[in-house]
Amino acid sequence: MSKYTEDDLKIELENKEYEYGFYTDIESETFPIGLNEDIVRAISLKKEEPQWMTDWRIEAFRAWKEMTEPNWANVAYDKPDFQAISYYSAPKKVDPNKTLDDVDPELLAMYKKLGISLDEQKKMNNIAMDIVVDSVSVATTFKKTLAEKGIIFCPISEAIKEHPELVQKYLGTVVPQKDNFYAALNSAVFSDGSFCYIPKGVRCPMELSTYFRINQAGTGQFERTLVIADEGSYVSYLEGCTAPSRDENQLHAAVVELIALDDAEIKYSTVQNWYPGNKEGKGGVFNFVTKRGLCEKNAKISWTQVETGSAVTWKYPSCVLKGDNSIGEFYSIAVTNNFQQADTGTKMVHLGKNTKSTIISKGISAGKSQNSYRGLVQISARADNARNFSQCDSLLMGNNCGAHTFPYIESKNTSAKIEHEATTSKIGEDQVFYCNQRGIPTEKAIALIVNGFSKEVLNKLPMEFAVEAQKLLEISLEGSVG
Amino acid sequence: MLSIKNLHASIEDKEILKGINLEVKAGEVHAIMGPNGAGKSTLSSIIAGNENYEVTQGEINLEGEDISELAPEERAHKGVFLSFQYPVEIPGVSVTNFMKTSINETRKANGQEEMPANEMLKLIREKSELLEIDRKFLSRSLNEGFSGGEKKRNEIFQMAMLNPKLAILDETDSGLDIDALRIVANGVNKLKSKDNAVIVITHYQRLLEYIVPDFVHVLYDGKIVKSGGKELALELEEKGYDWIKQEQEA
Numbered sequence: 175m176s177k178y179t180e181d182d183l184k185i186e187l188e189n190k191e192y193e194y195g196f197y198t199d200i201e202s203e204t205f206p207i208g209l210n211e212d213i214v215r216a217i218s219l220k221k222e223e224p225q226w227m228t229d230w231r232i233e234a235f236r237a238w239k240e241m242t243e244p245n246w247a248n249v250a251y252d253k254p255d256f257q258a259i260s261y262y263s264a265p266k267k268v269d270p271n272k273t274l275d276d277v278d279p280e281l282l283a284m285y286k287k288l289g290i291s292l293d294e295q296k297k298m299n300n301i302a303m304d305i306v307v308d309s310v311s312v313a314t315t316f317k318k319t320l321a322e323k324g325i326i327f328c329p330i331s332e333a334i335k336e337h338p339e340l341v342q343k344y345l346g347t348v349v350p351q352k353d354n355f356y357a358a359l360n361s362a363v364f365s366d367g368s369f370c371y372i373p374k375g376v377r378c379p380m381e382l383s384t385y386f387r388i389n390q391a392g393t394g395q396f397e398r399t400l401v402i403a404d405e406g407s408y409v410s411y412l413e414g415c416t417a418p419s420r421d422e423n424q425l426h427a428a429v430v431e432l433i434a435l436d437d438a439e440i441k442y443s444t445v446q447n448w449y450p451g452n453k454e455g456k457g458g459v460f461n462f463v464t465k466r467g468l469c470e471k472n473a474k475i476s477w478t479q480v481e482t483g484s485a486v487t488w489k490y491p492s493c494v495l496k497g498d499n500s501i502g503e504f505y506s507i508a509v510t511n512n513f514q515q516a517d518t519g520t521k522m523v524h525l526g527k528n529t530k531s532t533i534i535s536k537g538i539s540a541g542k543s544q545n546s547y548r549g550l551v552q553i554s555a556r557a558d559n560a561r562n563f564s565q566c567d568s569l570l571m572g573n574n575c576g577a578h579t580f581p582y583i584e585s586k587n588t589s590a591k592i593e594h595e596a597t598t599s600k601i602g603e604d605q606v607f608y609c610n611q612r613g614i615p616t617e618k619a620i621a622l623i624v625n626g627f628s629k630e631v632l633n634k635l636p637m638e639f640a641v642e643a644q645k646l647l648e649i650s651l652e653g654s655v656g
Numbered sequence: 657m658l659s660i661k662n663l664h665a666s667i668e669d670k671e672i673l674k675g676i677n678l679e680v681k682a683g684e685v686h687a688i689m690g691p692n693g694a695g696k697s698t699l700s701s702i703i704a705g706n707e708n709y710e711v712t713q714g715e716i717n718l719e720g721e722d723i724s725e726l727a728p729e730e731r732a733h734k735g736v737f738l739s740f741q742y743p744v745e746i747p748g749v750s751v752t753n754f755m756k757t758s759i760n761e762t763r764k765a766n767g768q769e770e771m772p773a774n775e776m777l778k779l780i781r782e783k784s785e786l787l788e789i790d791r792k793f794l795s796r797s798l799n800e801g802f803s804g805g806e807k808k809r810n811e812i813f814q815m816a817m818l819n820p821k822l823a824i825l826d827e828t829d830s831g832l833d834i835d836a837l838r839i840v841a842n843g844v845n846k847l848k849s850k851d852n853a854v855i856v857i858t859h860y861q862r863l864l865e866y867i868v869p870d871f872v873h874v875l876y877d878g879k880i881v882k883s884g885g886k887e888l889a890l891e892l893e894e895k896g897y898d899w900i901k902q903e904q905e906a
Contacts, residue, residue, distance in 0.1 A: 604706070608744045610728035611704050611737075612754070612814065613762035622757060626748025626797070 184251055190518040190645040205262040211235060214362050221331050221365065234351035234361030241355045247517035248546040248578055251486045254425050254460060254508040259394045261363045319380075324373040329380055330398050333369035340371055344402055348431040348468045348494065356427040356462040356488075360396045364429070367397035372438075382473040383412040385550050385600065394425040396580060401431070403438035403473075410441040412639055424449075424459045426484075432467030432475055440467065443635050444491075445643050448483035450650075453541075455513025458485025465489065471497030471526070478634045481508040481518060482650040490548065492521035495529035495557075502531040505631040508645075509650045510543030510575070519549035519580075524590075531562040533564040536628050540651055541576035546578040551592055553585040560590045568598040569627050571620075571651070599627075657682045658703070658822055663714035665702050672698045674878035676744070680822070684851040687864055687889060689855045690875035693898040694859045697741055699827045699875070704738040705731045718822065733765040735817040735821030735852075739811040739828050746798040751779065751810060753815050754798050762818065778783045783816040787843045804831025814841045819847070824855045829863035839867030876900050 205213060214235045218228040243253055320327050326337060334341050351361040368384045384399065403409050413430075426448060434440045442465075451458025461484035467475035477491035493502030504520035523533035531551065539545040551562045568577035579596050601623055609619035624647055625632065632640050657843055663676040672695045680686050690696050702709050703716060705728030716724040723731050746754065760770045771779075787809055798806050808828050815823050825844070829837055844867050848854060856867055864872075864886065872889045874882040876897075881904060882888065892899070 398787065605744050605746055607706055607728060608740065608746075609758075611732055611740075612758040612818070613729050613732035613765065614757055615727075615729045615761065618757065618761060622749055622754070623746055626746055629748035 203238070204260050207259045209235075209259070209261055209363065213261055213456075215547040217363055217365055220262065221334075222336055222522075223331075226338075226342060227334055229322055230346070230351070231362050234358050234531070235363075237352040238355065238358035238362055241352075241358055243355050247548070248544065249486050249488065249517050250542065251460065251514040251515070256359070259425055261394060261396070262365050279439035290503045301354055320378075323379065324375050325376060325378055326369065326371040328369055328478045330367045330369040330400060331365070333400070337369070337371070340402065341369065341400065344431070344433055345398075345400060348429075348433060348466045349429050349464050351530050353557055354464060356465040357429050360398060360427050360429045360464070363394075364396045364398035367399045367428070369399075370401045370409065370411065372402045372403045372409045375406040376404075377407065378409040381410050381412050383465050385414045394427065396426075397428045399428070400432040400433075401440060401442070402433045403440045404436060405435045406437040407435075408439045410636060411443070412636065413442070413444045414447070414642075419452075425462070426459050427462045428464070430463070430465040430491075431600075432465075432594070434467060434469050434473035434475050434500075436471040436473060438470070439476075441476045442467070442491070444477075444481075445635075445639055445646060446479065446481045446483055447646055448489075449485075450483050450512065450514050451485040451514045455485070455542075458514070459483065460485060461487045461489060463487075463489040465491035465523075467492070467502070468494045469497055469502060469526075469529075472499045473497055473501070474501040475504040476505070476634070477520065478505040478631065479507070480631070480635070480646065481506070481516060482646045485514060486517070486599040487514075487516040487518055489518045490520055492523065493531065494523045494525065495531065496525045497529075497562075499528045500526055501529070504531075504533045504535070504549075505634045506534070507536045507538070507628045507631045507647070508547075509538045509647060510540070510545045512541040512543060514543040516544070517546040517548055521550040522552070522562060524551075524557040524562070526552045527556070528560070529556045529557055530561045531563075533562070533566075534630055535566045536565075536631055537566070537568045537577050538571070538624060538627070538647075538651065539568070539577050540571040542574045544578070546580060548580040548582075550582040550584070552583075553587050553590040554556045555586040555589050560587065562590075562592045564594045566594075566596045567627070568596075569624070570598065570600045580633070620651060624648075624651055657684075657719060659715075659717040659720075660703075661715045661717075663699075663702070663716065664712045665698065665709045665714075665818065666712055667698075667709050671712075672878055673702070676714070676875075676878075676880060678873070678880065680853045680855060682821075682853055684871065685854045685867060685869045686882075687869035687872045687886075687893055688855060688875055688880075689859070689861075689872060690735060691900070692859070694875040695724065696875055697826055697880045700738055700824045700855070700857055703731075703824060704728055704736060725751050729761070730765070733762050737815050737818055737820030737823045738790075739808070739815060739823065739825040741827040741830065743799050743802075743807045743811055745800045745802075747800050749798050749815075751794040751796060751798055755780070755814060758814070779817060783813055786816055786846060787813045788839050789813055805833060805836040808832055808839055809836060812840050816843060816847055819852075822855070823847075823852065824857065825867075826857045826858065828856070829858055829860065831860065837863065838866060863891045864889045874900055876904055 211232060213226060214231050218231055344355055349357050352358055362591050370382055372378050401411055432440050432442060448459035448461055470477050475493050481487055481509055491504060502522050506519050508516045510516050519535060533549055535547045537545040537547055547566045549564060553560045564581060566579045570577055581594055583592055605623055606616055608618050625644055632643060635643055658680040660676050660678040663673055688696055698709060705726060711724055715722050718734055729755040756776060763771060808831060830841060832840060856869060869886050872884055872886060873880045
């Protein structure tokens with residue numbers, strides 16, 4: 175009988191291999207495992223950093239030593255042994271002065287597997303790309319085109335050397351070194367990441383993009399991204415992530431800081447597909463990320479994220495709406511399957527008058543996964559006429575997964591208007607049968623239903639990314655009807 | 657076209673259909689009437705391949721091929737269409753997108769290329785006019801927030817788009833006001849040809865004034881207990897289902 179049952183679907187789903195789970199054998203230079211002040215200094219030295227940067231790292235490291243890992247999130251995992259990780263790994267053949275043509279052919283082959291051939295990227299002409307493998311930024315395309323507009327887009331290690339005034343002025347202003355355990359760790363050991371500066375009044379003519387990949391075993395990845403949109407400027411920034419399949423957990427603790435000065439706008443989109451672990455819940459990336467943006471007067475920051483990967487995700491892209499009339503937005507799709515756990519959401523901190531924030535969160539849980547939305551809307555005493563609208567929708571597949579919503583609201587101003595809506599639904603057999611009856615096979619039907627559910631968020635992604643995100647959703651979720 | 661022989665089916669060990677025999681030829685319209693709980697909707701679900709029901713005995717043949725083991729989408733690909741009594745909502749998926757997916761999946765299964773966009777547009781325009789559907793309606797999420805009448809009209813619109821060999825209309829008249837009923841019936845009549853067949857499942861005779869059946873069958877307690885021409889529907893209307901009950905229980 176050709177009957178395709180829920181059980182068949184589940185089995186097929188569990189057996190779906192992680193598509194990006196290959197490992198490229200590139201000779202790497204990796205530091206010995208463990209973390210102490212000497213390692214921090216060594217990283218700084220390796221990157222030929224100025225003294226102020228070394229001091230900044232040491233300060234962060236000392237703070238981190240006194241901190242403990244947070245455990246308030248709705249996730250359960252074996253805490254990583256921070257002394258068992260190597261804090262620096264770099265593909266050996268990369269020389270920062272080399273052009274694209276000199277990049278290690280094996281690296282290029284890896285990008286091809288990822289579907290992001292640099293050649294193609296060059297031709298596409300609308301996305302400038304920085305690629306971070308393990309800890310080091312490998313190549314930045316389009317630097318010249320951007321430079322003509324005065325836009326700086328380069329590895330942060332390069333920015334520290336070439337634009338120290340900007341880095342020194344803004345680094346750690348939105349996410350201070352001591353902000354939280356992982357941010358402190360990142361501040362101490364970050365090895366690379368992207369830096370972006372858009373000058374006053376400039377509208378960045380192309381999407382800027384960073385592609386992160388963890389390749390080397392037993393290493394952590396700690397990127398640091400700093401985006402500064404000067405007054406009246408605009409930039410759209412994309413970030414993609416993958417990692418090979420490994421049995422042990424890998425640690426990813428990034429920090430992203432966005433600064434939108436008066437009248438500026440930053441759109442930051444992420445498609446995160448770190449290795450989620452196998453169907454028994456072994457392996458996978460621990461994704462502990464701090465992302466925060468600061469809005470000055472009339473500025474706008476919009477976070478859009480599609481989270482399908484990682485074994486454990488702990489991530490709350492937030493906006494500090496400091497300037498009057500500033501706007502913060504958060505659009506999120508978080509998919510969990512098998513034993514994945516995600517605790518993700520946002521913080522909207524309203525400080526200025528007439529500030530507005532919108533939160534649209536779509537959680538999709540399948541298998542035995544746990545998916546939590548955690549959000550804070552905070553209205554300060556002087557934030558007159560602040561507005562927030564939050565909508566948290568959860569879609570469940572099967573009977574073994576969980577969806578949780580933790581919305582926190584703190585309002586100290588009576589003129590605030592805060593709305594919160596939440597729904598939970600299940601993909602119904604009747605929906606699937608209806609699609610089947612119209613000739614749409616079950617797999618396709620689920621993709622259709624999930625895409626429909628996620629549409630409000632998918633629509634916020636830039637075109638090229640939306641297509642990739644839709645495919646990812648299909649891969650992560652084929653099957654699992656309950 | 658459709659030949660059902662001694663069909664028995666049950667859900668959770670409760671037998672609902674107790675030996676159905678039905679022959680539907682191309683070009684014919686059959687009406688199946690009967691009181692609530694007689695098994696009318698079960699029969700339509702089973703023909704469409706709903707796997708919640710277990711076929712315990714009998715055959716369902718479509719154009720000479722036994723389809724009772726086929727998945728619902730495979731039956732759809734062979735031209736079986738069911739207009740649902742309670743069409744489900746699919747939030748975020750527009751009617752147009754749904755139809756596009758439906759048509760292209762069907763074409764793919766039948767070894768055809770995807771329908772070119774201009775052809776699709778033309779078809780949508782033509783069929784929405786037939787059903788007097790405002791095209792703005794087609795960009796709304798499938799059945800979400802639709803009135804009862806809109807849902808049914810949308811079902812018939814889908815039927816028009818897919819042009820099935822065998823269309824089963826399950827209580828399409830329920831929830832329709834008289835104007836909508838006329839539009840829907842008119843649509844069905846225009847879609848009727850010598851090559852396709854329609855099974856109308858209804859509780860009342862009202863719809864049959866517009867879609868005139870060649871045959872009327874009365875379903876009672878899982879069996880077809882009476883068959884006749886269109887005048888049987890009138891007789892039923894007049895005498896009520898108690899007439900059938902009394903006859904059966906006598």
